[in-house]
Amino acid sequence: MAPTDAMSIFTAFVNSYNEKTSSRLKICDAFITYFFLNCLILFSYCILVGSFPFNAYLGGLFSNLGMLVFTVALRMQSAPANTPQFQGICVENAFCDYSLCAVLLLFTSVHFMG
Numbered sequence: 001m002a003p004t005d006a007m008s009i010f011t012a013f014v015n016s017y018n019e020k021t022s023s024r025l026k027i028c029d030a031f032i033t034y035f036f037l038n039c040l041i042l043f044s045y046c047i048l049v050g051s052f053p054f055n056a057y058l059g060g061l062f063s064n065l066g067m068l069v070f071t072v073a074l075r076m077q078s079a080p081a082n083t084p085q086f087q088g089i090c091v092e093n094a095f096c097d098y099s100l101c102a103v104l105l106l107f108t109s110v111h112f113m114g
Contacts, residue, residue, distance in 0.1 A: 024091075028075035035068035056113050063109035067102060074098040 021029075042061050051057040077086050077094035086094075 022080075024078060025075060028071055028078065031071045032068060032075065035064050035071060039064045039068065059109045059113040062112075063105055066105045066109075070098055070101050070105070 039061060042057070042064065046057055046061075074094055076082055077089055078091050
């Protein structure tokens with residue numbers, strides 16, 4: 001595969017993503033990317049420097065992973081293409097569930113860190 005082919009595929013993907021994806025789903029994608037990168041940074045820090053306050057490391061890593069999973073679930077429930085799978089669940093209800101789970105995860109993580 002030539003580099004121009006890869007670049008044209010990437011450009012077509014970005015153009016299609018910008019045209020067909022709503023701003024609500026783009027925000028979810030930005031949060032997913034943030035939580036994923038934050039998990040990578042925490043994990044690489046643990047490998048390079050160490051995990052001296054192990055409870056704090058685990059609390060930070062698990063809270064990021066939990067928020068990543070919650071945000072992926074919110075994106076799945078908010079996407080118009082997935083409407084047949086989530087009949088009877090409106091976007092506002094999904095966001096309320098997301099917010100409640102995020103608050104419970106925050107309290108659990110803070111409690112775990114001590």
